[in-house]
Amino acid sequence: MHVYFVGAGPGDPELITLKGQRLLTEADTVIYAGSLVNPALLQFVRADAAVYNSATMTLEEVIAVIEAAVAKGKKVVRLHTGDPSIYGAIQEQMDALEQKNIPYTVVPGVSSFLAVAAALRQEYTLPDVSQTVIITRMEGRTPVPAKEKLALLASHNATMCIFLSIHMLDDVIRELMEGGYPPDTPVAVVQKASWPDEKIIRSRLDAVAGQVAAASIDRTAMIVVGKCLDSNYALSRLYAADFGHMFREAK
Known part of the structure; x- marks a missing residue:
């Protein structure tokens, strides 16, 4: 009985994290941002899982689906594009879950x-x-x-x-x-x-x-x-031969 906000990555299904993919395979309920998330990621979702496209839903409807699933002891994945912390509109969702005492975890993604x-x-x-x-x-x-x-x-x-x-x-x-x-x-x-x-x-x-x-x-x-x-740039000092640090002596 837990909710996971998962970063889906930028689009390539292989750019979701290993943890994110595992959670998708385990989820009983998946709510994904259909306007941006690559639908190819849904291949990881079980055939018997309930899947919702949040592009057609309001905040209240999303929270209602989560609350109903959690009440039945279901594992929920809220799938956001990229990394959910950047323009993901997840703060309002997390605050709503906290008000309802629903536990959640954020799983970062590739922005x-x-x-x-x-x-x-x-x-x-x-x-x-x-x-x-x-x-x-x-x-x-x-x-x-x-x-x-x-x-x-x-x-x-x-x-x-x-x-x-x-x-x-x-x-x-x-x-x-x-x-x-x-x-x-x-x-x-x-x-x-x-x-x-x-x-x-x-x-x-x-x-x-x-x-x-x-x-x-x-x-x-x-x-x-x-x-x-499009610029000329200086080489990194980290790999310069005359630059010493705790892992390598200067030459």
Whole structure:
């Protein structure tokens, strides 16, 4: 009698954790985010398990399903895309379960911003280029605190991974430039990272909108901006011959 919030990973069914996959095989009830989770992950679910697509449900309906299953002694998996702690809307679900004294555990997953880095074959934190990664989104129906507006975050010129904003790309570009990213700043857009139909666009800030429109990318895409995408960088000191540490003497 337990509830597990499980990160499904970015899409590739093999990128769910071993623990997450095991819990799916054991679950009596599975509630998955059907708008984003790859349905191929349902192959791990038992044929006799009850499966619900939360894309058609309200918060109250999700909690009601969980509560009913737990009352019958069932094991429940709430399957979220990527890692549930990032734009997963799980806090409200966890708070509701705590109010009802229903035990739960969170099982982390591979976030899409990490799958995007893998697709781009890119390190976000290059020496002498950027040592900071900003994870954010453009303000839409969900408001963004005033101090977290894109233009203010852009002033750092750090590597930025922008979720849930591809449909507002023109506004994203405008705010990034207002905040200090030069027009020629390298940018990448990756749609459905790790899925079979993954799309990748590499461009510059002042040209990417047209390329994204031509590729018909309008959802399920990550925007990455920053000099890490196209810059000279210093080699890591960790592996430098003249750099000693507790595991290796300097040469």
